[in-house]
Amino acid sequence: MxxxxxxxxxAVLVKQVIGSESALEIxxxxxxxxxxxxxxxxxxxxxxxIEEAMQIKEKLGDGEVVIVSMGPQRVQKVIREGLSxxxxxxxxxxxQESKNIDPLEVAKNICNSIExxxxxxxxxxxxxxxxxxxxxxxxIGELLNMSTATLAIETEIDQETxxxxxxxxxGWFQWxxxxxxxxxxxxxxxxxxxxxxxxxxxxxxxxxxxxxxASIEDSKQNLDKIFVPQKSKETEVIDTDVDASVDxxxxxxxxxxxxx
Amino acid sequence: MNILVIIEHKNGVMHRMSKxxxxxxxxxxxxxxxxxxxxxxxSVADELSSFQIEKTLLVTNEKVTSYNVDGYxxxxxxxxxxxxxxxxxxxxxxxxxxxMPRLSASLDIPFIPDLVSVENSSYIKQIMNSxxxxxxxxxxxxxxxxxxxxxxxxxxxxxxxxxxxxxEVTLDASNIRxxxxxxxxxxxxxxxxxxxxxxxxxxxxxxxxxxxSIAFDLAQVLGAEVSASRPVVDAGWLPSSRQVGSSxxxxxxxxxxSLGVSxxxxxxxxxxxxxxxxxxxxxxxxxxxxxxDYAVVGDLLDIIPKLIEKLKDL
Numbered sequence: 001m002x003x004x005x006x007x008x009x010x011a012v013l014v015k016q017v018i019g020s021e022s023a024l025e026i027x028x029x030x031x032x033x034x035x036x037x038x039x040x041x042x043x044x045x046x047x048x049x050i051e052e053a054m055q056i057k058e059k060l061g062d063g064e065v066v067i068v069s070m071g072p073q074r075v076q077k078v079i080r081e082g083l084s085x086x087x088x089x090x091x092x093x094x095x096q097e098s099k100n101i102d103p104l105e106v107a108k109n110i111c112n113s114i115e116x117x118x119x120x121x122x123x124x125x126x127x128x129x130x131x132x133x134x135x136x137x138x139x140i141g142e143l144l145n146m147s148t149a150t151l152a153i154e155t156e157i158d159q160e161t162x163x164x165x166x167x168x169x170x171g172w173f174q175w176x177x178x179x180x181x182x183x184x185x186x187x188x189x190x191x192x193x194x195x196x197x198x199x200x201x202x203x204x205x206x207x208x209x210x211x212x213x214a215s216i217e218d219s220k221q222n223l224d225k226i227f228v229p230q231k232s233k234e235t236e237v238i239d240t241d242v243d244a245s246v247d248x249x250x251x252x253x254x255x256x257x258x259x260x
Numbered sequence: 261m262n263i264l265v266i267i268e269h270k271n272g273v274m275h276r277m278s279k280x281x282x283x284x285x286x287x288x289x290x291x292x293x294x295x296x297x298x299x300x301x302x303s304v305a306d307e308l309s310s311f312q313i314e315k316t317l318l319v320t321n322e323k324v325t326s327y328n329v330d331g332y333x334x335x336x337x338x339x340x341x342x343x344x345x346x347x348x349x350x351x352x353x354x355x356x357x358x359x360m361p362r363l364s365a366s367l368d369i370p371f372i373p374d375l376v377s378v379e380n381s382s383y384i385k386q387i388m389n390s391x392x393x394x395x396x397x398x399x400x401x402x403x404x405x406x407x408x409x410x411x412x413x414x415x416x417x418x419x420x421x422x423x424x425x426x427x428e429v430t431l432d433a434s435n436i437r438x439x440x441x442x443x444x445x446x447x448x449x450x451x452x453x454x455x456x457x458x459x460x461x462x463x464x465x466x467x468x469x470x471x472x473s474i475a476f477d478l479a480q481v482l483g484a485e486v487s488a489s490r491p492v493v494d495a496g497w498l499p500s501s502r503q504v505g506s507s508x509x510x511x512x513x514x515x516x517x518s519l520g521v522s523x524x525x526x527x528x529x530x531x532x533x534x535x536x537x538x539x540x541x542x543x544x545x546x547x548x549x550x551x552x553d554y555a556v557v558g559d560l561l562d563i564i565p566k567l568i569e570k571l572k573d574l
Binding site for chain 2: 018020024026033101102103104107129130131132133134135136138139140141142143147148149150151166167168169170171172173174175176177178179187189218219220221222223224225226227228229231233234235236237238239242243245246247248249250252253254256257259260
């Protein structure tokens with residue numbers, strides 16, 4: 001029986017970011033990180049978006065998963081990583097600049113490069129670990145006249161509908177039913193991202209990555225400076241033996257915080 | 261200069277971060293219009309009328325009785341045409357993250373999110389998992405901005421009086437392309453962290469599920485609520501209704517007493533507004549100590565049982 005079968009074309013937006021373990025030296029112009037000693041990784045939340053796309057394709061039985069990334073040449077590494085996890089092909093929107101701070105410019109470039117593809121679904125991670133703008137997927141959804149949802153913690157996608165369970169605040173959730181096509185951002189923890197298999201890694205080498213040159217026209221927001229935040233609080237450090245710590249805590253609770 | 265602040269509310273109660281957004285808007289300075297969308301908002305409008313702002317606009321429409329991203333976008337676009345704001349401001353809530361980018365793309369103006377402060381025309385935002393700050397500027401024209409929790413204090417809101425106006429919108433049903441079900445909670449629980457005065461919070465440093473009883477014992481002696489960081493909830497040791505952080509509750513109690521919480525940014529944004537932070541951690545370099553008022557370096561499994569005994573004897 002193949003009644004449930006539907007061909008779904010899915011784009012996954014991924015970003016390459018400086019890894020959390022990497023050295024973070026501010027560059028001499030104070031406008032970014034000195035990347036010469038930095039190590040780069042797939043933006044961690046994007047792994048969940050790739051996994052969700054793969055699971056949707058596998059559940060529907062047919063479809064195509066396309067990894068889309070914007071940035072300099074080095075970002076092909078994360079596109080290839082997506083391909084090694086089973087995605088079908090990649091699109092690389094190549095920039096000369098190492099970073100691009102303006103999400104609207106990024107979104108417009110991605111739209112120009114993928115509009116002709118007519119994706120049924122665009123998935124993205126909830127935000128990037130570097131600049132944390134958390135909006136590119138939704139911007140693209142609006143620009144391409146798609147419906148949108150954010151922070152999906154479960155998806156239910158069949159031939160008729162796109163349903164996502166959104167995470168709200170304070171332990172609340174809400175199911176939202178979206179018209180197709182849709183752009184959805186994925187909450188981290190929605191699934192267990194797979195590791196690439198050896199076969200997947202070998203196979204990825206033969207998969208197509210289409211390279212399209214970005215055209216940055218006018219950035220509406222500029223990163224003027226980055227700096228180390230000032231610590232705003234005085235902290236009393238209590239590093240002593242257990243009994244002395246307990247006594248001091250009782251004193252703080254009673255006399256300083258007046259907790260009772 | 262005109263400023264539009266979009267107010268979030270639930271069950272007739274204004275979101276704390278919407279009040280912080282009003283405080284932030286007052287600091288920027290200008291003619292502030294607050295926008296309240298949806299039903300059951302009389303008490304919210306009432307509260308806004310006691311703030312020093314120009315006016316509150318109230319939109320009710322049968323097509324958007326509760327939050328819907330498409331409906332909100334259409335309504336706000338119509339309000340923006342009339343108010344003509346230089347700033348559109350919200351708290352950086354999950355709801356704002358859902359609709360603000362739609363406005364940004366539709367209006368073709370930047371959305372600079374999750375700001376910790378605004379200095380002159382520089383927007384300060386944490387980057388690199390909050391290890392660094394970035395100063396961002398916008399070339400010209402209006403901007404959409406959202407404030408990180410506790411970047412401004414509702415206690416600093418200037419009081420005054422302001423008017424209330426109904427604002428009529430015309431919505432085309434075909435523009436609303438998503439339907440929402442009723443919000444629900446997965447674990448039925450009466451925990452109300454957001455109004456708790458005292459909170460004992462459990463982190464991964466508690467080591468195993470059975471040790472969470474220590475936190476409950478301490479909470480009982482103090483008359484506190486128990487909260488948790490995400491790893492503890494993900495491990496199934498405590499229910500998600502007890503989670504504090506970007507995917508859980510945002511709290512600002514008199515005392516936040518954390519036990520073995522490392523202080524990942526996702527947790528910190530939910531509790532850094534606490535009046536007093538007392539943190540216990542084995543690791544002297546734990547990031548939680550950066551924002552703690554009192555940093556106790558030591559093993560909570562040794563310290564807390566003795567502390568409980570001592571408190572009981574008082």
